[in-house]
Amino acid sequence: MKQIAGVRGAVHQDHPHDSGIKHVSGRAEYTDDIPEPVGTLHACLGLAEVAHGHLTALDLSAVRAAPGVFGVLTADDIPGLNDISPTHAHDEPVFAEDVVAFHGQPIFAVVAETREAARHAAALATVEIDPLPHAATIEDALAAGYPHVTEPLKLERGDVDTALAAGPRRLSGRMVVGGQDHMYLEGQIAFAMPGEDDEVVVHASTQHPTEAQVMVAQVLGIPANAVVVNVRRMGGGFGGKESQMSLFCVVAALAAKRWNRPVKIRPDRDQDMIVTGKRHDFLIDYDVAFDDAGRIEAVEATLAARCGWSSDLSGPVTDRALFHVDNGYYLPNVRLTSRPMKTNTVSNTAFRGFGGPQGMLAGERIIEEIAYALGRDPLEVRKANFYGLNGDVTPYHQRVEDNILPRLVAELEASADYADRRRAVLDHNARGGVIRKGIALTPVKFGISFTATWYNQAGALIHIYKDGSIHLNHGGTEMGQGLNTKVAQVVADAFQVDIGRIKITRTTTEKVPNTSATAASSGSDLNGMAALDACNQIKARLAAFAGEKLGVAAGQVVFTPGAVRAGDAAIPFDTLIAEAYTARVHLSAAGFYKTPDIHWDRAAGKGRPFYYFAYGASCSEVSIDTLTGEYQVDRVDILHDVGRSLNPALDRGQVEGGFIQGMGWLTTEELWWDDNGRLRTHAPSTYKIPLASDRPRIFNVALADWSENREMTIKRSKAVGEPPLMLAMSVFEALSMAVASIADYRECPRLDAPATPERVLMAVERLRGG
Numbered sequence: 094m095k096q097i098a099g100v101r102g103a104v105h106q107d108h109p110h111d112s113g114i115k116h117v118s119g120r121a122e123y124t125d126d127i128p129e130p131v132g133t134l135h136a137c138l139g140l141a142e143v144a145h146g147h148l149t150a151l152d153l154s155a156v157r158a159a160p161g162v163f164g165v166l167t168a169d170d171i172p173g174l175n176d177i178s179p180t181h182a183h184d185e186p187v188f189a190e191d192v193v194a195f196h197g198q199p200i201f202a203v204v205a206e207t208r209e210a211a212r213h214a215a216a217l218a219t220v221e222i223d224p225l226p227h228a229a230t231i232e233d234a235l236a237a238g239y240p241h242v243t244e245p246l247k248l249e250r251g252d253v254d255t256a257l258a259a260g261p262r263r264l265s266g267r268m269v270v271g272g273q274d275h276m277y278l279e280g281q282i283a284f285a286m287p288g289e290d291d292e293v294v295v296h297a298s299t300q301h302p303t304e305a306q307v308m309v310a311q312v313l314g315i316p317a318n319a320v321v322v323n324v325r326r327m328g329g330g331f332g333g334k335e336s337q338m339s340l341f342c343v344v345a346a347l348a349a350k351r352w353n354r355p356v357k358i359r360p361d362r363d364q365d366m367i368v369t370g371k372r373h374d375f376l377i378d379y380d381v382a383f384d385d386a387g388r389i390e391a392v393e394a395t396l397a398a399r400c401g402w403s404s405d406l407s408g409p410v411t412d413r414a415l416f417h418v419d420n421g422y423y424l425p426n427v428r429l430t431s432r433p434m435k436t437n438t439v440s441n442t443a444f445r446g447f448g449g450p451q452g453m454l455a456g457e458r459i460i461e462e463i464a465y466a467l468g469r470d471p472l473e474v475r476k477a478n479f480y481g482l483n484g485d486v487t488p489y490h491q492r493v494e495d496n497i498l499p500r501l502v503a504e505l506e507a508s509a510d511y512a513d514r515r516r517a518v519l520d521h522n523a524r525g526g527v528i529r530k531g532i533a534l535t536p537v538k539f540g541i542s543f544t545a546t547w548y549n550q551a552g553a554l555i556h557i558y559k560d561g562s563i564h565l566n567h568g569g570t571e572m573g574q575g576l577n578t579k580v581a582q583v584v585a586d587a588f589q590v591d592i593g594r595i596k597i598t599r600t601t602t603e604k605v606p607n608t609s610a611t612a613a614s615s616g617s618d619l620n621g622m623a624a625l626d627a628c629n630q631i632k633a634r635l636a637a638f639a640g641e642k643l644g645v646a647a648g649q650v651v652f653t654p655g656a657v658r659a660g661d662a663a664i665p666f667d668t669l670i671a672e673a674y675t676a677r678v679h680l681s682a683a684g685f686y687k688t689p690d691i692h693w694d695r696a697a698g699k700g701r702p703f704y705y706f707a708y709g710a711s712c713s714e715v716s717i718d719t720l721t722g723e724y725q726v727d728r729v730d731i732l733h734d735v736g737r738s739l740n741p742a743l744d745r746g747q748v749e750g751g752f753i754q755g756m757g758w759l760t761t762e763e764l765w766w767d768d769n770g771r772l773r774t775h776a777p778s779t780y781k782i783p784l785a786s787d788r789p790r791i792f793n794v795a796l797a798d799w800s801e802n803r804e805m806t807i808k809r810s811k812a813v814g815e816p817p818l819m820l821a822m823s824v825f826e827a828l829s830m831a832v833a834s835i836a837d838y839r840e841c842p843r844l845d846a847p848a849t850p851e852r853v854l855m856a857v858e859r860l861r862g863g
Contacts, residue, residue, distance in 0.1 A: 100654045102592025104582050104808045107742035111578045111597055112326060112571070123328055124282045124296050125359060134163050136348050136358040137211035138368065139201040139218050141193040144770025145227035145437040148193055148200070152219035156203055159217055161210030163354075166202040166347055173314030177343055178403060179304060179336040182243070185403040185440065187312060187343055193222055194402035195437050196770045197367040199340065204348045204356060212361075227437035229770045231376040231399045234434040242400045242435045243408035248415050248488040248698045251426030256391035260382020264466060268379070268458050269845040270451045272399070273372035273444060273758045274774075276782050279328025281369060282359040283341040285349035291315040293346050295322045299338040300330045300570050301610035306602045308339040309346045317602075320346070325599040327572035331754070332443030334572075335610045336405055337369040366775040370442030371764060373398040373410055377455045387463050387474035388483065392424050394455060397432035398448075401440035407433045409544055410443065412695070414452035416702065419488055421498045421538040422456060422478040427488045437770050443612060445754065446815045449539055453819050454759075454846065457535060461829060465841040470515065471826065472534050476502065480538075490699040495706060495803050498536050501732055502710045506534060508795075509712040509730035518714065522834035527719050530727075531831030534712040535823040539816040540703030541614055542691050548609040549688035549704075551619035555584065555627040557680040561667040563588070563595045568608030569620040570600045574814060575743035576616040582739060583621045583807060587628035589652040590666055605683075614707070614812035617739060619686055621807035627684030638678050639664055689805075705804045707811045708797075709733040711752065711820035713789070715827040719835065722854025724828060726756070728791040731820055736802035736811035748794050748817040755821030757783040759846050760828075828853060835860040 102108045115121035139156070141148075153165050168175050168188040178185040189200050200220060205211035228234040257263065283305075284296040293313070299305050302322040310317045322342070327334060341358050348356040360368065379394040396414050400407035411431040418429055460478070464471035479502075480493045487493060506512070511534050518530045543549050553567035565584055571577045577597040585592040602608070609619065635657065636650040643650070645659040656663045664672075674680060693700035711731045717724040731752065735744045761781040765774050774780040802809045825848055832842040835857050842856045 100585060100589055100591060102582055103586040104739050105737060106740065108578060108582060108592065108740055110575050110743065111581065122325060123279055124284055124298050127284055127296055129357065130355050133355040133357060134204050134206060134348065134352065135208040135211050136202050136204045136344055136356055137208070137215045138199045138344070138360065138364065139203060139215045140367065141189060141196060141198040141200055141220065141222065143193055143222040143224055144196040144229065146193050146222040146224040148189055148191055149223055150221035151200065153201060155217040155219070156214045159210065159214035161206040162214045163204045163206060163352060166204065166344065166351070170351065171312055171347065173312045175312070177308045177312065177339040179406055180404055180408065182404045185405065187340065195439055197439060197772065199368065202344050202348065204352065208359065227770045229436060229438055229766045231397050231434055231436070234436045235397065239435045241433050242404040243433050245433060246412050246415055246431045246695065246698065248429040249427065250486065250488055250490065253391050253393055253426045253428040256426035257380060257382045257393060260390045261384045262466065263382045264462055265380040266462060266843060268377045268455060268843070270375040270377060270454055271847050272374035272441065272764045273762050274366055274764065274780055275331045275333030275444060277329030277331060277333055280360060280362060280365045281334070281338055281341050283338065283345040284355065284357040285345035286355050287349040287353050291319040293320055293350055295320065295342050295346055297322060297324060297338055297342050298327045298334055299324055299342070300327070300334045300572065300612055301336065302570065302600055302602050303608045304336060304610065305339055305342040309342055312343045313346060313350060321601060321603050323599055323601045324570050327570065330572040331445045332447065332612060333369060335443040335612050337442055340368070363775045367772055368439065370401060370405060370440045372444035372758065373400065373407065373441045373448065373451065375414065375451045379455060379459055381459050381463070383463050385467070387467055387469055387477050389422065389424055389478050391426035392459065393428045394418060395430045395432060396452065396455065397434055399436050399438060399441060400433045401436055401438045403440040405440040405442050407441060410448035412448070412544055414448035416489055416540055417449040417452035418456045420453045420456040421480060421536040422460070423480045423482070423484040424488060425484060429488055438766060439772070445751065446818050447613065449815065450755065450819050454822060457822050457826060461826060462841045465833065465838065468838070472511070475536060489702065491701045491703065493706065497734060497800060498538060498708050501708055501734060501797060502534065502536055505710045505712055505730060505732040508732070509534070511712055514714060528716050529719055529831045529834045530714065530716050531827035531829065532712070532714045533823045533826030533830060534710065535826055537709040537816055537819045539707050539819065541618070541707055541812045542688055542702060542704045543609065543613045543615060544693055544702045546691055546693060549615065549619065549691060550609060551623040551686050552605040552608065553620060553623035553627050553684040554604050555624065555631065555682055555684065557631060557670055559671055559674045561594065561670045564598060565595050565624065566598045566604045567620040567624055568600065568605040569616045570611040572611065574616070574747060575740065576611065576620065578743065579617045579739045580621050580624050583624050584628055587625060587632065588666070589654050614814035614816065616814065617810065618806055618812055622686035623684040625684065625807065626686055627682040630682035630684065631680060634678050635669060635673055638673050638676060639669060705802060705811065707734055707816040709816055709820050711823040713823035713827045715824060715831055717828065717831045717853055719857050722850035722857065724850065724853060726789040726824055729789040730793045732795050732797055733817060733820070734797045734800045734811060735813045736800050736806065737809040738796055739808060739810045741796055744796060744813045745794055747813045751817030752820045753783050753788065755818035756824050759821055759825040760848055763847050763849055832856045832860065
């Protein structure tokens, strides 16, 4: 990328993460690093040990009598509303009252002088629950006639029934797509400090400070202006801290105000995983008609999701799953239906991709099924169905107007040497042997915007001090993705000053109100534009002032590196600011931005929910051991679209990290509940995220540096947070090809996700007829 001479850290430049050195040297401060004032107390949750039942008795006398215990909180101690539902569905109590709905549901909280004392005391409660039948899986819930946690969505276009019946070829199937734990490095934590009157300050690891503020106020029965939520940084979030942190913030604040002492709650990893929601798993049934060339003529699919005991964010998650079944493919006749099923498990929630990956995987399964039915290379079938060849209208009636997938895929196909490598893989497998190989090239088309239109807004606050230093605050949260660095680059570029002048401060509800979650890949889009708006307000005042001094119109004043100029005359930036202050020019501004041109009518299933699409493609080659099911990823090539990158170094990091996380979801990360509805994979010892040794042996990542967002986004960039996760579908598809070689590619292996070594081995044995 070309650098702007004289301005260090402007946009379109590689620039280190603002906390990068702190991260690797251990000097980055997180919520648990905040010094504890004298008298700080610690809370621990008491959890239900039955998956479903009536709570008939609760004896906490032994808990209260335990050493170091200061007090206990139950539903009876809540002065406001016993509810933390993010959609205000009033179906998610802080503490269970009459009915327990999942194993691990909080019933009470212990507050003690130390964390160890609280944890010990929590185990002393006597809880009596009359068990009721429970449904832990989607199949169980469907069989038992369980309700939906929210209204299902239907997307429909064309004459589906006629096209299915008349299709030259037709197939149907079922696919299971597993969930995923967020496994953030920094677990859930909240630290509440009581203030005077009704005030409370909560330091938390949250992607959504305003949500935490609203929930604390609601539960305490106080106005939101009495609650301040602060976030300096998180050690990862991935969606798991968008709504799930509310429980911990509320418990800490309740205890802090009850006993007028600072209170911290930090669950251990086991309790964190048991209590907090995951990526939704899906049961997907599909019926597809297609022609002899592999072109899809009609698709009908039902996507049932394990949503858990409450609605949480399951409505928009299952909606987005439907939005992405098409991936990059035009479906001329289509009917998609969601079934957000209630289950007696933890309430599932947001996770990087927000339902999109599960829907997209269904679309790729359909393509794969067609390819095996026709004996074709799946890439040929993919390209035959791309948007633009036969149509450009999505199942939700939005036109695809920025489609760059054909070029992106063609470039990756050439740079990854796909055709020659596929021939080599086929030759290798034809020789037989224990080790079989597979290769796949898959595309990604991901819609960018919150589908809840009102969330597509952001604010920022910028001060310029008399010495020329700049204070930046915005409503987004930093969880390691580099959002603060990117927004600071936007400010540096706007004022044409080095990024070192800019102090990025913690996110706080005191400075920017009514913020949206840092989610939906929208952090840079929204907050970058809000910051730019604030910059432009200040620049307009400075230009008018400089114009007066230089005797020119404000429009002739140009911000250049380190100075403003009008013709040959120049004023150094520091001088300009000092003189502007003495002339009483306002050097502060609150910026605001709302995404234009988006709308969504859920009842009609029509609209333009996405401002634009981000694209990508990946090519993966794998080897499997047909005796054990074990496998390795030999090589991955990625070409990803981020528009005009704000920071190519950070964006490449996001692509690499997103791919690996997606690979974990589709290969090793398996959530498992036993027959009693207990989550048994609740620690790194039983839940397997990818290790450094799982990294592809050859890993080539490139950005499509020719791409530029056609929409007026921040500096014509595109979002990069979520889309790269779906690039890992190529690993899943490559594993499928390797397994299919056992039956000479005559049959789709129909692997379920995650494709663990056990599932790979079972598929191999099934195709062998064993």
